Amino acid sequence: MGAPFGTRTVAIYFQSLCSSSAGNCLALWTATSSIFIDCGIKVQRECREMIEAHRRRAGHLDAVIVSHAHGDHMAYGSLRVLGREGIRVLGDGRVVRHLREWHEPQAWKEPPRLEAFPVCHRLDDRRACGHLFEDPRPDRPTFDVGDFRVMPIEVPHAPHVPTFGFAISARDRGTTRHLVFCTDFHDYAGILPYVVDADFVFVEANHDLELLRQHPNHASRYHLNNMKTASLLHHAARQSVMAPGTVMLGHLSEERNRRALALDEVTGMFARQGTKMRFHLDAAPARRPSAVVEI
Numbered sequence: 001m002g003a004p005f006g007t008r009t010v011a012i013y014f015q016s017l018c019s020s021s022a023g024n025c026l027a028l029w030t031a032t033s034s035i036f037i038d039c040g041i042k043v044q045r046e047c048r049e050m051i052e053a054h055r056r057r058a059g060h061l062d063a064v065i066v067s068h069a070h071g072d073h074m075a076y077g078s079l080r081v082l083g084r085e086g087i088r089v090l091g092d093g094r095v096v097r098h099l100r101e102w103h104e105p106q107a108w109k110e111p112p113r114l115e116a117f118p119v120c121h122r123l124d125d126r127r128a129c130g131h132l133f134e135d136p137r138p139d140r141p142t143f144d145v146g147d148f149r150v151m152p153i154e155v156p157h158a159p160h161v162p163t164f165g166f167a168i169s170a171r172d173r174g175t176t177r178h179l180v181f182c183t184d185f186h187d188y189a190g191i192l193p194y195v196v197d198a199d200f201v202f203v204e205a206n207h208d209l210e211l212l213r214q215h216p217n218h219a220s221r222y223h224l225n226n227m228k229t230a231s232l233l234h235h236a237a238r239q240s241v242m243a244p245g246t247v248m249l250g251h252l253s254e255e256r257n258r259r260a261l262a263l264d265e266v267t268g269m270f271a272r273q274g275t276k277m278r279f280h281l282d283a284a285p286a287r288r289p290s291a292v293v294e295i
């Protein structure tokens, strides 16, 4: 663990390692802290190689934070590898319970270090802990992993599958950077306040409505379509004083979306509304790493 939160200046890096219904894994790191958000890699060899490649770049991997228990976000194969590597796996208590029920890792020789979010930092506790950080946004419990303060935000996804986006903060060169990660949800009302004035946003743009009509899929209703993603980003831009440096779209359906369609939906929405798009817009590749973004 690093110095007390908020006292150190760090450079923050992000890379999407894969992002689709075939598997999701996002990496976030500083010189001293490193986390994955989700690790839904079914093939153990691929998971091991992904972790090794990340360690060569970032130096280490402290923990994996899990958004929900669907297999493209945390798979049996990746739990086996994370258990063997002794890497902490943190999720909401209900998500951890699902993972235990679905995969029964307690019977394994090297079970993963599955832990419920160590949430303790309600506002009063944070003051008591001497944390310097104060967040003007709606207050929710947070926990720290090294340089990162993580605020899980429950979002609506599939029935009976508790699912979380994450507002993550870190100090960088004297200011607090706000990062938002959210995939697998179908209503953005709860996440919008955190996207406002965020410095970096990774958000799902799952499907194009016309392609969904051509290739019907029941589960698509649990995901954000391109139009809703564009609307979320436009609402956030209208309410923001500062624009994010980069917005990266992710979890694009390989059958029901195209990179150009997702990007055009967002740029088109801003153009139609006469709103200047003040951020760099990109889309994460489905099955290979994105470029590294310095936040």
Ligand SMILES: [Zn+2]
Residues within 6 Å of the ligand: 068, 070, 157, 184
């Ligand atoms: Zn899901």
